[in-house]
Amino acid sequence: MNRSKLTYNLNSKRNLYERLFTIISALFAIIAVIPLISVIVYVIIKGGSQINLDILLLEPEPPGDDMFSAGGIGPAIVGTLIISTIASLISIPIGVGGGIYLAEYSKGGAFSKFIRFGTNVLAGVPSIIAGVFIYAVIVATKILFGSTFSGIAGGMALSILMLPTVIKTTDEGLKLVSDDLRKGALGIGASMFTTVVKITLPAAFRTISTGIVLGLARAAGETAPLLFTALFSRYYITGFGDLFYEMASLSVLIYNFALEPYQAQNELAWAASFVLVIILLAMNIISRYVSHITSEG
Amino acid sequence: MTIESEQRFLLKKRQPLEKLTDKAFKLFTLVMASTVSIVLLGIFIVIFYESLDSMSRYGFEFLTTSAWDPVSDEYGAFTAIYGTLITSLSSLLIAVPLGVGAAIFITEDIIPKKIRDIIGLMVELLAAIPSVVLGLWAIFVMEPFIRPFLTLLYKAFGWIPFFSTEPIGPGLAPAILILVVMILPIITSISRDSINQVPNSLREAAYGIGSTRWVAIFNVILPAAISGIAGGVLLGLGRAMGETMAVTMIIGNSNSFNWSLLSPGYTISAMLANQFGEADGSQVSSLMYAAFVLMLLTLIVNIFAQFIVKKLSLKY
Numbered sequence: 185m186n187r188s189k190l191t192y193n194l195n196s197k198r199n200l201y202e203r204l205f206t207i208i209s210a211l212f213a214i215i216a217v218i219p220l221i222s223v224i225v226y227v228i229i230k231g232g233s234q235i236n237l238d239i240l241l242l243e244p245e246p247p248g249d250d251m252f253s254a255g256g257i258g259p260a261i262v263g264t265l266i267i268s269t270i271a272s273l274i275s276i277p278i279g280v281g282g283g284i285y286l287a288e289y290s291k292g293g294a295f296s297k298f299i300r301f302g303t304n305v306l307a308g309v310p311s312i313i314a315g316v317f318i319y320a321v322i323v324a325t326k327i328l329f330g331s332t333f334s335g336i337a338g339g340m341a342l343s344i345l346m347l348p349t350v351i352k353t354t355d356e357g358l359k360l361v362s363d364d365l366r367k368g369a370l371g372i373g374a375s376m377f378t379t380v381v382k383i384t385l386p387a388a389f390r391t392i393s394t395g396i397v398l399g400l401a402r403a404a405g406e407t408a409p410l411l412f413t414a415l416f417s418r419y420y421i422t423g424f425g426d427l428f429y430e431m432a433s434l435s436v437l438i439y440n441f442a443l444e445p446y447q448a449q450n451e452l453a454w455a456a457s458f459v460l461v462i463i464l465l466a467m468n469i470i471s472r473y474v475s476h477i478t479s480e481g
Numbered sequence: 482m483t484i485e486s487e488q489r490f491l492l493k494k495r496q497p498l499e500k501l502t503d504k505a506f507k508l509f510t511l512v513m514a515s516t517v518s519i520v521l522l523g524i525f526i527v528i529f530y531e532s533l534d535s536m537s538r539y540g541f542e543f544l545t546t547s548a549w550d551p552v553s554d555e556y557g558a559f560t561a562i563y564g565t566l567i568t569s570l571s572s573l574l575i576a577v578p579l580g581v582g583a584a585i586f587i588t589e590d591i592i593p594k595k596i597r598d599i600i601g602l603m604v605e606l607l608a609a610i611p612s613v614v615l616g617l618w619a620i621f622v623m624e625p626f627i628r629p630f631l632t633l634l635y636k637a638f639g640w641i642p643f644f645s646t647e648p649i650g651p652g653l654a655p656a657i658l659i660l661v662v663m664i665l666p667i668i669t670s671i672s673r674d675s676i677n678q679v680p681n682s683l684r685e686a687a688y689g690i691g692s693t694r695w696v697a698i699f700n701v702i703l704p705a706a707i708s709g710i711a712g713g714v715l716l717g718l719g720r721a722m723g724e725t726m727a728v729t730m731i732i733g734n735s736n737s738f739n740w741s742l743l744s745p746g747y748t749i750s751a752m753l754a755n756q757f758g759e760a761d762g763s764q765v766s767s768l769m770y771a772a773f774v775l776m777l778l779t780l781i782v783n784i785f786a787q788f789i790v791k792k793l794s795l796k797y
Contacts, residue, residue, distance in 0.1 A: 202694060205695040212578070213600055216669060221603075222622065226622050282514035284510045285514040305521060306521050308716065308723075308779060309524065309723070309779065310723020311725065312723065312725045312772075313528070316528060317528065321523075324765075344520060347520070348517075376506070376507070402609075405610075405614075408612075408726055408753075411754055412758045438613045460614065461614055468606060
């Protein structure tokens, strides 16, 4: 008998195929990672190197005024925080409430199937469509105190994008809560309201908060719906009334200044990208870390 | 049973206030759940209603002509529709093999788990980079880097209509590449999840009858995971069609039609992003018409994706 047939033959046809495909898939995995590394390296080098107190606090200069300094991104940072807060204030009650209905009250009937389906469809609606919708309903009709573009309209557009994530994670988080907890609470005479608010919601708190943070991170980085809802402003807001007027955001600042022909403005876009990417990556990593702990414990 | 114990039983009935809270809470959650469908329906109705004006004026010609002239009030969205379809489909063509290949590499036991997890996390973090930052990167880093390769493509294959113009910077081809970067995380992570869900007994059976790793992957594991992967691919397609910022920044925003992928073009979402802020009159209605077309396209793709996942899943 030829014994070599029983040992691993490096050059046999099938082993060559094996190595070929392994190398190809490794190559694909490397190619998939390269853009992230390149983006992060450039954002850190071109954006991070400029970060100082002036950049973080000053208002941006009008394009073309000053070839060497374009001012700062202070109003945009504040604007992004405000618009994201407005979006959260709208989408968290709706999303958590809707998620509670799906997980706790609906009994898998046609209505809940329809809502779950609708949630998935809404998650697939392009973000710019959310902007178009808010433009038609709020901006064009001047329904909010007669003003057109406003921070509030921007927050509303973003809340549409956050909503599906919040509903889904609430629904899934509550479904993971053991039924014994519910039965225990109901068995000692708690009402459904008490059971949900005092027992199941706290038990699912971590999953839900993770989902909210992920949804918020997605919304805070969005630009398209803000282009014609919140528009842009170069100034800090000075009071509550300014919520009804144009408002700056980091993402729109990046878009506007990236397309300017002036280098000073381009640099500012990189600085704003650095701040935005750091905020969003931190949110993502923290929420992943938190859910990682819960899934193991 | 004494009267006393019956009274005690009665006393433990729920207080009216508690009953009311319970009912009000249930009603509240029901209303909140319904909001999703109201918003979805609202989007559909509002955009349809706003585009009626343009629909009645231009009809189906809107979809097949490329005039876009606010001065003489002539509108046609063919260039944008062509751009939307060609960029999203071509990006899919590149991203699917890349994403599925990467997903196989980080699920099957080829390298240590630690490294696999890091690669997986990095691919998913790519999804957290905002589109507008990717656009900035595309303008200043990616496009200058790939332009020599595109020029080579033009010189070698210029006789094919798709490569028949000299690359001048922004254009459909860079837009396709940035879309690949954007949908890669979706396709990779969904493929990874569906490959992970293939029962280990299938793998053991395949290895047990003597298949090598890749024979098992191609003949057993991928067919078993195909429903999830197909769903992920369609979700990626939907995302690519609606993706706005990065594409707007790199596609060149030109409404003159050209087959060539190396020439500047337009997508529906780029057109909306560019023009909505300053549009008025019949231009708004025409933009709404274009938005309606985009929404129909993404809706069909998304509903089809959900349908496929439901129909093809639970095979094993």
